[in-house]
Amino acid sequence: MDRKEFLERVSSKTGAELKExxxxxxxxxELTTTALRDGEKVxxxxxxxxxxxxxxxxxxxxxxxxxxxxxxxxxxxxxxSASKIADEINIKYKDEKPKVIKEAVEREIEKRVPIxxxxxxxxxxxxxxLLEEISKLEESEVSSSELKSDxxxxxxxxxxxxxxETEPFQEEKKSEEEVPPPEFPKQEKEKKEVxxxxxxxxxxxxxxxxxxxDLSTPxxxxxxxxxxxxxxxxxxxxxxxxxxxxxxWVTLIxxxxxxxxxxxxxxxxxxxxxxKKEPAVTVPTKETTPPVVVEKKPKVGKKEIIIAPxxxxxxxxxxxxxxxxxxxxxxxxxxTPAIEKKQTVPPVQKTPEVITxxxxxxxxxxxxxxxxxxxxxRRVTTKTTTVSKSLLASTQGDYFIQVNSYSxxxxxxxxxxxxxxxxxxxxxxxxDHPNLGKVYRVKVGFYNDEDAAAKDYHSLRLIxxxxxxxxxxx
Amino acid sequence: xxxxxxxxxxxxxxxxxxxxxxxxxxxxxxxxVEVVKxxxxxxxxxxxxxxxxxxxxxxxxxxxTGDLILIPPKEVFVxxxxxxxx
Numbered sequence: 299m300d301r302k303e304f305l306e307r308v309s310s311k312t313g314a315e316l317k318e319x320x321x322x323x324x325x326x327x328e329l330t331t332t333a334l335r336d337g338e339k340v341x342x343x344x345x346x347x348x349x350x351x352x353x354x355x356x357x358x359x360x361x362x363x364x365x366x367x368x369x370x371x372x373x374x375x376x377x378x379s380a381s382k383i384a385d386e387i388n389i390k391y392k393d394e395k396p397k398v399i400k401e402a403v404e405r406e407i408e409k410r411v412p413i414x415x416x417x418x419x420x421x422x423x424x425x426x427x428l429l430e431e432i433s434k435l436e437e438s439e440v441s442s443s444e445l446k447s448d449x450x451x452x453x454x455x456x457x458x459x460x461x462x463e464t465e466p467f468q469e470e471k472k473s474e475e476e477v478p479p480p481e482f483p484k485q486e487k488e489k490k491e492v493x494x495x496x497x498x499x500x501x502x503x504x505x506x507x508x509x510x511x512d513l514s515t516p517x518x519x520x521x522x523x524x525x526x527x528x529x530x531x532x533x534x535x536x537x538x539x540x541x542x543x544x545x546x547w548v549t550l551i552x553x554x555x556x557x558x559x560x561x562x563x564x565x566x567x568x569x570x571x572x573x574k575k576e577p578a579v580t581v582p583t584k585e586t587t588p589p590v591v592v593e594k595k596p597k598v599g600k601k602e603i604i605i606a607p608x609x610x611x612x613x614x615x616x617x618x619x620x621x622x623x624x625x626x627x628x629x630x631x632x633x634t635p636a637i638e639k640k641q642t643v644p645p646v647q648k649t650p651e652v653i654t655x656x657x658x659x660x661x662x663x664x665x666x667x668x669x670x671x672x673x674x675x676r677r678v679t680t681k682t683t684t685v686s687k688s689l690l691a692s693t694q695g696d697y698f699i700q701v702n703s704y705s706x707x708x709x710x711x712x713x714x715x716x717x718x719x720x721x722x723x724x725x726x727x728x729x730d731h732p733n734l735g736k737v738y739r740v741k742v743g744f745y746n747d748e749d750a751a752a753k754d755y756h757s758l759r760l761i762x763x764x765x766x767x768x769x770x771x772x
Numbered sequence: 773x774x775x776x777x778x779x780x781x782x783x784x785x786x787x788x789x790x791x792x793x794x795x796x797x798x799x800x801x802x803x804x805v806e807v808v809k810x811x812x813x814x815x816x817x818x819x820x821x822x823x824x825x826x827x828x829x830x831x832x833x834x835x836x837t838g839d840l841i842l843i844p845p846k847e848v849f850v851x852x853x854x855x856x857x858x
Contacts, residue, residue, distance in 0.1 A: 299807055299814055307807075312799045318788065322796045325782040327819050331857055333773045340773045345801040348851070375820065377851030383805055387824055387849045394844030399831065402838035 334375055346379040428552065696771050697751040698743025701758060710738035717742060720761065722754065744772070808849060820853040 299307075309319045330340045330348060339349035355371040379387070701717070701724070704710040710726045717724035722742045731737040742758065745751035751769045759767055779797060783790040804822055807814045813823035829845045 299811060301816065304814065308799045308803050311803060312795055314796055319796055321786045322782055322793055323800055325785055326797060327816065329778060329781055338773050342775045342801060375853035375857055379849040383849050386805060387809060388847045390847055391845045396841040396843050398839045398841050400840040
């Protein structure tokens with residue numbers, strides 16, 4: 299429908315002459331556009347509101363020009379229709395009502411899975427797993443004393459055994475028990491998916507590994523556990539020597555892992571970006587902590603442990619370890635490529651963890667976690683300081699703008715920060731007011747001459763929509 | 773600027789009574805809505821285009837209960853300003 303038809307329609311409706319209608323309509327368009335251009339909004343009751351709007355300037359990458367182009371800010375008109383008209387227009391879908399897809403409670407449970415960081419999950423699972431393990435062990439009729447010590451004592455050894463089961467002992471498994479080995483890889487895949495972070499694959503990951511499996515598939519884990527004894531009995535004697543050290547170790551290690559996990563979780567959650575920046579430091583987060591410890595120990599006095607991960611296998615540390623290390627290296631080498639595709643770290647690096655875990659003392663590991671957190675906080679602080687420095691009030695000049703005053707310092711500081719974010723050199727000054735007591739004044743300045751101050755004064759008045767701002771001289 | 777201001781100014785510039793202008797303006801606005809309802813859109817050169825658009829159905833969260841809900845599609849009255857309006 300063109301304009302003429304439209305006007306005829308209106309005139310027939312009102313009984314007014316076409317000329318009159320045209321005049322009114324023309325003026326209507328003219329006046330609304332001029333008002334909008336002046337930054338005024340035009341609200342027509344029962345129809346809607348036109349209001350001027352400024353789009354933000356955006357930087358976009360132009361594939362044609364092969365460079366970034368800046369799209370300047372733009373003035374447009376926005377319109378929001380009156381609710382009456384909105385209802386009138388909405389005919390087709392008038393009767394449709396919102397449907398509930400999921401109840402609130404269900405959704406929260408679902409949410410928790412993705413939200414919970416993988417580390418926490420495992421911490422959680424560790425406890426459960428231990429409980430499960432113990433109960434299952436008790437159930438299983440196999441010689442309980444040895445087995446318990448086996449599994450409880452060395453978390454890392456469990457993994458090794460698990461690894462053994464997958465490849466070399468698969469055949470044995472099949473023959474001995476009906477446990478389906480294919481399930482194992484599946485679980486591993488799940489694990490991979492869960493653990494997007496490369497850190498997972500490092501040292502301590504071994505214990506987690508087993509935990510994750512148990513958690514993910516409790517039913518299958520039962521069978522897995524039962525099969526466990528067979529492999530463990532066939533294990534090298536070296537394991538048992540270690541394991542004899544007792545459940546003390548287990549509890550200690552579990553505690554340590556928990557502490558580290560929490561610490562790392564905090565560190566990671568506090569600054570994810572920083573972890574990305576420094577892969578060397580952060581990749582270890584959870585599990586690399588042991589390596590870090592190893593490097594730092596030398597200062598304390600234990601020179602035996604100063605080992606680059608690759609050299610590790612050759613260096614003798616403990617009597618029991620000597621026997622194990624070669625075995626461990628071989629196994630890890632075999633399996634790592636198959637299990638962890640994402641892992642960029644050389645497979646040999648895994649081995650250190652085993653030893654470090656057992657040798658590592660509580661204080662050393664715990665001391666590592668704070669070290670990681672510290673740099674983060676430092677960086678943050680430096681950033682803020684640099685920003686504030688650039689916007690600190692210049693001490694030159696006599697003129698300043700009094701913007702606002704508060705009776706509480708935190709409010710004043712907050713407001714000053716907002717102004718600084720907007721590019722003003724805002725600062726807070728405390729003063730004693732005869733009636734109000736202590737007052738914190740937010741000021742902007744200083745300026746060398748009145749003109750410079752007046753510029754900011756006007757812009758501040760516009761931005762803050764505040765009338766009681768004034769320029770003053772100190 | 774609200775409708776009364778607009779009517780007053782139009783009346784001043786067209787030498788019509790405010791009452792008359794008010795009637796005509798209301799008729800104009802009503803018929804814009806009617807036309808959009810019937811034909812889907814109406815365009816005024818150098819001003820803009822009024823049209824009817826369909827908002828797709830989308831998922832949302834009920835602020836009341838926290839349920840995840842499917843918000844049904846909806847027809848809305850939209851104004852798209854002409855490039856020459858500024």
